[in-house]
Amino acid sequence: MAASVFGRRAQLGAIGLTAFALTAMASGMALAQTPDRAAIQVQVAKRHDTAVKALQDWIALPSIAAEDRNANQGAEYMAKLAREAGFQKVEIVDTGGKPGVFATLDAGAPTTVGVYYMYDVKQFDPAEWSSPPLEARIVDKPGLGKAIVGRGAANQKGPEMAFLTALHAIRDAKQKMPVNLVLVAEGEEEIGSPNIAKLVLRPDVQAALKKSIGVFMPMGLQDPDGAVTVNLGAKGVVELELVADGNAWGRGPSKDVHSSLKAMVDSPAWRLVKALDTLVSEDGNTITVDGFPKPTPLTATERAQIAKSVAARDEATARKSLGVPHWIDDLSWEKANERLVSQPTINIEGLVGGYTGPGGKTILPYRAVAKIDMRLVPPMTRDGAVEALKAHLKKRGYGDIAVNVSGGYDPTTTDADSKLIQAQINVLRRNNIEPLLWPRLAGSYPGFVFTQPPLSLPSGHFGLGHGGGAHAPDEFYLIQSTNPKVQGFDGAVMSYVDYLYELGATGGSSAAAK
The missing domain is CATH 3.30.70.360 (Alpha-Beta Plaits)
Structure with a gap:
């Protein structure tokens, strides 16, 4: 769904992946349980052109629930991508609305992780775009680098393709997958996920997810200003x-x-x-x-989280990007953000x-x-x-x-102490970056179906890389970064590799995940 600059495109700060590995080794903290990270990184580089072409092909097939466009084709393509990435069991699920996809990857690992995907995108008017929205052209973005411009590039096909590429790279490097995966993908997120419960709470899907320590959604969360935010909920x-x-x-x-x-x-x-x-x-x-x-009023902890986060973000940049000269009631930067959250x-x-x-x-x-x-x-x-x-x-x-x-x-909330969130924090801290915790996204996603009973699982977002223009003309996802604070596509892929191995190191099942 729609999100502000502080919403689903919440800031995640700069991490150079090579520097990340060097920092970890220098501090004596090897990346958690990664057998041969360098071998995986080689495969990521080898697969770069293939992965980018696959992303362009995916963008060329828009599934638009609001227009009843390509719903079945979108589900079939999502299922194909899952199979190619190594999911052994892949099923298209009839939800009574647009179909969803349920897939499992059994790596024989002690830890299982849920992954939430959306394959639908927002409507578009080609006349408003600088290049055709389905051609996924690679263009120069001043201050950032080369980016794919197309509907769904950032929301969410770019980050989702980066995650799938991470699975390919681990397999191609002949490394053991550190976790089992349960994937649920829907084709109705952009119309408010009216049938998400019929997909997620189907008995066999629910049973598979109950084995997980939580569910995360791939996202390109880096912002050029270098702030790092871990989100703990959504409206x-x-x-x-x-x-x-x-x-x-x-x-x-x-x-x-x-x-x-x-x-x-x-x-x-x-x-x-x-x-x-x-x-x-x-x-x-x-x-x-x-x-x-x-x-519900903000807690003292939430107010402190907001105060710390806004102190690290530039108000003038935010106003400029939004074209907004004043906040509601001429509130201060901190009070405006408290209102945004609460x-x-x-x-x-x-x-x-x-x-x-x-x-x-x-x-x-x-x-x-x-x-x-x-x-x-x-x-x-x-x-x-x-x-x-x-x-x-x-x-x-x-x-x-x-x-x-x-x-x-409904809104959703996840405990900062959950294994799902702590793994994100650990990955970031290995680069000597202290993440900023954000209580609640102003934007929305259907995390409630995971966080509420009967599943009661942690749910969040993770991923390096950068994108913008969600729901707007000229939506883009960064492919080759010239900004040292932001990762391109390959760096985003490696962030998922690191996150998966960090999650694998947590051990245990959902009973211990809270």
Whole structure:
């Protein structure tokens, strides 16, 4: 789902992979349980061109759930990639919506790790791009290096291909896989994962995941400024439409009519605007929905994590990248970030109604739609938020306005002491970098299905490399870095190699993973 600059593209600081290994050896701390890292790195370099071409081919096949585009083909391609990477059991799963993929790789290891993938991408308008969004051209990015530009490059096919390449490289180097893997991949993340539970909680999938110490999602998390962030949760999300319709209302027109008739005919469009106005405060920044749960206050630990993190990040750079001159209420950098982590939101993604083309077309539309997303924080739930919204509209006299939910899920939280997160911290600390812990992403992913019962597993994100433009034109993923603080594709691949061996060194099962 959508994420701010502080969201799913959270900063992960600079780690030079070669320097990383040298630092580890110099300090007497060999990379955890890696039999022959150099041999693996040789295979990564050998596979570079093949892997980049495979990424370009994957980008050329867009699976767009919102447009019902290539859902089956996307699942089949995902299954093919998993088989080629060494997963012995690969199955396309019928979820009742877009299909998912379930795969297992049994390495005979004592530790099992879950991996979450999404193979769907957001919609795109080619006219807004500097190069065709499905061609995945490699272009120069000033200050970064050479990058692939294409829909899905950063979110999430680039990082996912880097992880798969790590599996190829370990096998090609004739090294033992340090962990068993359980892969779940869905094709509906970009519409709010409406059927993720049907995939993950199917009895055999659930049983496989229960053996794991946690579930992680590959991501390109490095930012050019060098900050290093480990994320401990994410906001939940609900995507929906509010629809005002003259037929349902029983007032206004039942079809578009001439605008001169507004003098004697009610307007569904204005009705929608008035209803929307009841959902938030006058400035639009505070939710005023009756019965909407109050957010859990930040703990002292969370405030300290935020303070430490924002001190390492540049406010002016953040404002410039967003094109934002001021934060809400002219808050300070630290207070704005506290609000980012702790507060729910109701956002208008778009307003659609009547005529929106060139020039004027004097009509009174019979129907108007607001596309809405709600971001949720504990103790809020998807179902609770939707019910509160419906009850609020009914109470305020807007019960005729339809609430059409397309997807969504609860927020998620993972303990910093879990093996999944500690392995990330250990990998980073071996380069003498103290990671910054971030309480909750402002963006969303369906981690709730892993962190909540019946699985109750840690869930997070990991991966070096850099990308940008998720959900926007000119989305990109860095392939060859000229920035010494950021890894290119091969460095990202090696970060997954190191993480897998670090996870393998943790030992134990899910019972000890919390």
